[in-house]
Amino acid sequence: MVLSRRLNLCALLMTLVARAAMAQTHAPLAEQRDEVSYLRGPYNTAFYDRENEAFRIGAAIHFSHGKQHDVLLRRPFSEHERTDAEFDAESMDFVRNLRARTEPSMELYAPYTARAAWRVFRAIDWTHQLHEQTYDIMASRRIAWADKASWTERSLDYYLHKNDVGFSCAPLDVTMRRAAVMMKPYFTYFRNYYPKSNNFFYAAHWWHPVIYEAQMIGGNGPGQDEAVRQTDETFYREVLSQRPQRMILLREAAPRYSRMAPGVSNAFDNLHMFHGIVYDICAYPEWTIEQKRDELYRVIKAMSYQPGDEALARKFPLPHPDVDPRVFADWMKGAEGEMSRIMMEMHDEMMPLMMPGGTSMTPEMHERMMAAMKMKLAPGMQEGETPGSLHDAMMALMPDMRMDPASMAPGGTPQKMIDAMLKGWQAKHGDMPDAPPMPMDTEPSLVDVALPAPAAPGAVSPPAVPPVHGKGH
DSSP states (O other): OHHHHHHHHHHHHHHHHHHHHHHHHHHHSSSOOOOOOOOOTTTHHHHHSSSSHHHHHHHHOOOOOOOOHHHHHHSSSHHHHHHHHHHHHHHHHHTTOOOOOOOOOOOHHHHHHHHHHHHHHHHHHHHHHHHHHHHHHHOTSSSSSSGHHHHHHHHHHHHHHTTTTTTOOHHHHHHHHOOOOOTTTTTTTTOOOHHHHHHHHHHHHHHHHHHHHHHHHHOSSHHHHHHHHHHHHHIIITTTTTSSSSOOOHHHOOOOHHOOOHHHHHHHHHHHHHHHHHHHHHHOOOOOOHHHHHHHHHHHHHHBBBBBBGGGTOOOOOOOOOTTTTTTOOOGGSSSEEEEEEHHHHHHHHHHHGGGOOOOOOOHHHHHHHHHHHHSHHHHSOOTTTSSSSHHHHHHHHEEEHHHHHHHHHOOOOOOHHHHHOOOHHHHTTOOOOOOOOSSOOOOOOOOOOOOOOOOTTOOOSSOOOOOOOOOO
16 A cells, blocks of 8 residues: 555656656646736726627627637648638628627637637737727717727726736737738738638628727717617628728728727737737648747737837828728728738838848849739739748749748747838838827717618628617616
């Protein structure tokens, strides 16, 4: 009996030593799951109570955001066409029938990813809480119109400083350069090989900004309810059947809200771009789950809040300052826009570091690279497009291009590229005037402008069963 106990004790000690040794070389076997509660305020649940149908659209979108991780990690890449079609159909069913009644956590629909890379979900869920908070503030009749900005700033401050995974309040122009993902071997995999699912999220990232803008043009009164309802109708009637071909930024689709709450606007752009990067990494078939986790955590750190980011919060242009959120305008539909402009600039800032032998790029090669890049940034695979990632397309055009293997590896930081791109942004945009604050002293009423045309053939039907609405705040 004594010998048996000693053997068991030895076995236990050997196991603990082995686990400690593994922890030295690999990610922890278990991550500490400390949670932070949502911020209390007189506005809590106002969006749920007042605009329940819109709330449930957002919840359905977040079902898709969550489950997509497990779908990409657990289904073989060789089945990407079938996987894409099946998941898009499931996502459409959730939105069309408003199957989600409460805001889900990412872990609920993607338990495998939650175990493999929990910090990813911690960052996403924390930012989804900010979505809820900020919709609530705008929806709450208990918050006077003139006080919306200060209550929103309170929520942003809590978000940035109460947890260590808050996405930056600096614009995506800066955080994308910090992340430096464009020449990584996975970049564009999701949009190229899962275009239906990718474009579902492009439609979702149209909806999120324009709901803020609908609240901005409607004021606290019944005009807000009407503007949100009309915007939801546009989503079903046009956007889901004619999906945008790029990720639309809040500065484009919600310029008034971005002026009122620039840090919040930027945090959401950073989250939405992070979704796409995560899906690229999950879809990439050449790395192990441990390697993917290393890269995912590197990207989170790069795109998270850093002290001093507040000074950059208003450093963005306003290309469509008078947008009507109820209208799916032509400029929203194509691949050209703020997101593509940012990435084209980043490409030109990186390339001098990668030119073989310190040579300069000829105008002809630059034109060919821009053409190849535009094809990779567009969803799907087009005729003549190089298979694989943007990195693969660039290497096909310039096989002797200089690349640092260590910085391209999972979790590797391309510091020279980052420095060059941030220097490029500073030279181009560092002295741009701040986006002006949004006057909030006069509460708006619903703007009487032309509304979308009647339903076109192929439009997605809105929910058949009216949701249950609360009394509002």
